[in-house]
Amino acid sequence: MPFKNQTDDPTISNLFYRIFxxxxxxxxHFEIIPEGQIRRILILERYTGNKEISRSLINAIRKRTGADALIIGEILESNRKELKLSVLIYAIDTSSGKLLWTTYYSKTGEDYRKVLHFGRPFTMTKLAKNMADDILYTWNEEHLGGCW
Structure with a gap:
């Protein structure tokens, strides 16, 4: 599902969503339903993206795709000047509609500095990629998501 954007940066939700x-x-460990298939369901169900995801939409996605869970996210904070990004990602069980888990992650470019300037990302794209890698690493460590 596309990520909601709670920031003033109009492109950040699409950037992070694509990278994630x-x-x-x-x-x-994850089987991903093709984006076009999900977008078609959103259109058929007249979901605009500006409202909460309804139980009927979750049921429609499960019925048409067989998905066990939905990964949904929000971009809470974005600052390209200071290179900071905060995201909230959660998984919803499509059979019950219940929340499976939530991940809040906030980082700056400085958080990835190793020595001097080495390791520090200098673009929002690289920061987003580092964060996505970290989130999935954590999910794997916690055995969240796919089959292990």
Whole structure:
């Protein structure tokens, strides 16, 4: 599902969503429903993205795709000047509609500095990729998501 944008940066939710989706696809533990299939369901169900996800929408996604869970997210904070990003990602069980888990993650470019300037990302794209990798690493460590 596309991520909601709670910031003034109009492109950040799409940027993080695309990077996170690519990272999920690279991860062998998750089976991803193609984005076009989800977007078609959203159109058919007249979901605009500005409101909460209803139980009927969750049921429609489960019925049409067989998905066990939905990964939904929000971009809470974005600052390109200071290179800071905060996201909230949660998983919903499509059979019950209950929350499976929530991940809040907030980082700055400085958080990735190792020595001098080494390791520090200098673009929002690289920061988002580092964060996506960290989130999936944590999910794997906690055995959240796919089959292990």
């Amino acid at each position: 989706l690519d990272t999920l696809i690279e991860e062998a």
